Amino acid sequence: MRNRRPQGRQAKPQVLGLPQRFYVDGITHEANGVARLDGKVTFIQGALPGELVEARVSKAGSRFDQAIVTQIIEASPHRITPPCPHYAECGGCSFQHLSEPQQLAAKKHWLQGQLRKVLGDHAISELKEQGFAYRRRARIAVFVKDGQLFMGFRAKASKHIISINNCMVLTESLQQVFSHLKQRLSSNELAPCLGHIELLEDSQGTAVLLRLTHDISTELKSSWQQWALTQQVALYWQHPGENQAQVAETELRHYQLDGLTLAYHPQDFIQVNASMNELMVAQAMEWLAPCKQDVVLDLFCGVGNFSLPLAKRAKQVIGVEVQDSMVAAGRKNAQLNKLNNLSFIAADLTKPVANEFTQRGITKVLLDPPRAGAKEFLDTLIALKPQQILYVSCDAATLARDAEYLGNKGFKVLRVTVMDMFPQTSHVETMMLLEYQIK
Numbered sequence: 001m002r003n004r005r006p007q008g009r010q011a012k013p014q015v016l017g018l019p020q021r022f023y024v025d026g027i028t029h030e031a032n033g034v035a036r037l038d039g040k041v042t043f044i045q046g047a048l049p050g051e052l053v054e055a056r057v058s059k060a061g062s063r064f065d066q067a068i069v070t071q072i073i074e075a076s077p078h079r080i081t082p083p084c085p086h087y088a089e090c091g092g093c094s095f096q097h098l099s100e101p102q103q104l105a106a107k108k109h110w111l112q113g114q115l116r117k118v119l120g121d122h123a124i125s126e127l128k129e130q131g132f133a134y135r136r137r138a139r140i141a142v143f144v145k146d147g148q149l150f151m152g153f154r155a156k157a158s159k160h161i162i163s164i165n166n167c168m169v170l171t172e173s174l175q176q177v178f179s180h181l182k183q184r185l186s187s188n189e190l191a192p193c194l195g196h197i198e199l200l201e202d203s204q205g206t207a208v209l210l211r212l213t214h215d216i217s218t219e220l221k222s223s224w225q226q227w228a229l230t231q232q233v234a235l236y237w238q239h240p241g242e243n244q245a246q247v248a249e250t251e252l253r254h255y256q257l258d259g260l261t262l263a264y265h266p267q268d269f270i271q272v273n274a275s276m277n278e279l280m281v282a283q284a285m286e287w288l289a290p291c292k293q294d295v296v297l298d299l300f301c302g303v304g305n306f307s308l309p310l311a312k313r314a315k316q317v318i319g320v321e322v323q324d325s326m327v328a329a330g331r332k333n334a335q336l337n338k339l340n341n342l343s344f345i346a347a348d349l350t351k352p353v354a355n356e357f358t359q360r361g362i363t364k365v366l367l368d369p370p371r372a373g374a375k376e377f378l379d380t381l382i383a384l385k386p387q388q389i390l391y392v393s394c395d396a397a398t399l400a401r402d403a404e405y406l407g408n409k410g411f412k413v414l415r416v417t418v419m420d421m422f423p424q425t426s427h428v429e430t431m432m433l434l435e436y437q438i439k
């Protein structure tokens with residue numbers, strides 16, 4: 001079917017609730033179609049670029065409107081039937097109605113827009129893996145209402161939990177664990193005592209963490225231990241009032257990466273897409289190219305996902321992380337892998353840090369901050385005068401802000417990749433290499 005812009009002007013969407021026709025000429029990273037009218041934008045949930053749709057304005061604002069598709073009049077050739085039966089309601093995914101190559105193309109296009117002030121002539125490359133069965137960890141809400149078990153995720157644009165039977169982005173082993181868990185919980189007295197469950201898979205196999213909202217009897221607990229044994233699933237309990245499950249050092253989890261073994265607590269941050277993580281870390285090593293002369297700072301380092309591979313190659317590496325448990329895991333990982341050129345510092349990088357790095361002759365910096373970015377640390381970073389900075393970002397807007405700031409201080413963009421870390425979802429993960437260039 002041919003996509004064409006309708007003749008004449010589109011009617012101004014002033015009346016909430018009445019379906020109107022829109023020609024869609026763009027898409028946001030959150031998978032909302034973009035239509036423009038008299039300089040005002042309407043974001044249309046469920047619409048794709050090139051489509052002519054009928055949509056109902058659900059929210060009118062002074063700068064933009066929001067609308068929901070009621071009918072697709074001319075469909076995009078890239079529109080596909082969403083594979084997951086829960087897609088229409090589940091808030092976990094937002095791109096399943098768009099073919100996978102186009103999902104990444106849409107994210108890349110959006111990223112280009114975000115980075116336009118710093119990108120110059122650089123093209124954005126892509127790092128891609130499989131589109132489903134990639135998630136090695138997930139948190140699933142559990143509750144019982146009128147005797148019925150609900151297990152699932154938040155609904156789209158709502159706080160309600162929708163019940164699911166399977167989640168296709170989970171690894172295949174976790175999909176099986178989910179199915180067995182749901183079956184057992186639906187006829188078990190444990191379900192009303194649970195807040196949520198966490199599923200995990202790593203090189204040791206699968207694991208389930210049960211977060212209790214109420215204390216339970218020893219008998220009930222043992223029956224679940226027995227279930228876990230027969231299922232060959234590791235089981236962890238987080239009791240009421242505990243911030244984190246109590247896990248003995250011998251029961252820490254492990255994952256393999258770059259020929260290294262990384263230990264972590266089952267609730268520590270780890271990258272959820274194992275195969276993309278391998279590609280990402282390999283590319284980071286290639287781009288930053290640490291060598292035996294380099295002293296590298298790994299900021300927001302978690303349990304050492306980048307720090308350990310860096311330490312294999314560099315003269316010295318210092319990891320910085322705010323969570324004490326992850327700093328401890330990082331130190332353990334350095335020992336476990338016999339990397340005596342790797343140390344960890346516990347510090348909150350949003351607060352002024354005692355400038356303990358300046359004396360160390362830092363040559364390169366890798367940073368992988370949370371969505372908020374790293375703006376509070378940038379002046380300290382600039383004062384360290386590294387030759388290169390590798391920025392891994394999960395939020396393109398804060399990356400653009402931080403890269404512009406660094407650009408004004410002489411750090412120019414050399415390379416950028418969009419990484420398909422979370423296919424089907426709205427998340428955009430980016431890697432950017434910057435280099436200090438003396439004018």
Ligand SMILES: C[S@@+](CC[C@H](N)C(=O)[O-])C[C@H]1O[C@@H](n2cnc3c(N)ncnc32)[C@H](O)[C@@H]1O
Pocket residue numbers: 269270271300301302303304305306320321322323326347348349350368369370394
């Ligand atoms: C996106 S994760 C990256 C972790 C690690 N680089 C990896 O690849 O597994 C961000 C990390 O930053 C840490 N973090 C968050 N806020 C922080 C802060 N203010 N100061 C230092 N670290 C922080 C988190 O605990 C988390 O481990």
Ligand code: SF4
Pocket residue numbers: 084085086087090091092093153164166167168169170424
């Ligand atoms: S998060 Fe899982 S259940 Fe929800 S739409 Fe995506 S694949 Fe389906």
